[in-house]
Amino acid sequence: MNISTKGRYGLRAMVDIAVHSFGEYIPLKIIAERQVISENYLEQMFSILRKAKLVKSARGSQGGYTLAKEASQITVGEVLRILEGDLGITGDDDGALGSDKTIKICINTIVWKKVNEKINTVMDSVTLQDLVEKYKNLNSEYTMDFII
Template sequence: MLLSTKGDYGVRAMIDLAKHAGEGPVQRSEIARRRQIPESYLDHLLAQLRRAGFVRSTRGPSGGHELVKPSSEISLLGLLEALEGSLAPLGCLEPAAGDDAAESICGQNWVWQEIYDQMRTRLAAVSLAELVEHEREHERQAVITYNI
């Protein structure tokens, strides 16, 4: 599997922040509770997101985390790469791949390079705002189903 829980939790935390944008800092304990993420683990993910420039945080009472940019300007690709590192399906497609990597599976890399490019292009076209919108849509569906 290409994605681990880091990407999962991290993106979910960002969706949470996006949903509460403009309401002041959101505390990690709130995010952890709402999104079912272990709080002590979330710490590290928020730190990564902060270092990557997606999140700003303030300490002390009534401190917390908030988005630096509007959610429409944040791509899923950017988030996942910040959280997971490279999304390359093969070692030899990574930017820093050495010569020995090219000896290896990279006999097939003309196919994989193409797939990787397509993947990144698609992920780059999805914004955090769209993810939030999709979640809202999903919630509405759930309510409708429930009310029938």
């Protein structure tokens, strides 16, 4: 399984909003600068995320984006599925010539199905709030680690 740039950048931008918004709207320009992501690219992703009701937008000088739900109610799996589609690895090729179908069924049900279940379990167990807390912990460790 390979998460595309859209999924990785979209997740980073969602965590950025969760960390910095405090319920206020954040302009994409600010997110783009902080995350070093093209503003145009973010606009495309946020259009998708807005349609999926994960973010809300506001126009004008105080406009931008904010989370549509609490960070604790948005999972990594939800964000990635919206941006990427299905979060599984592909199983055995059903169109292979000369293969014994029983072997394919065994591999698909025992290996690929279990791997996909584990991937989805992990992705759905981590929320944006978990990532915000990890971010804050890492920042407090680094900012408190000074030597005089």
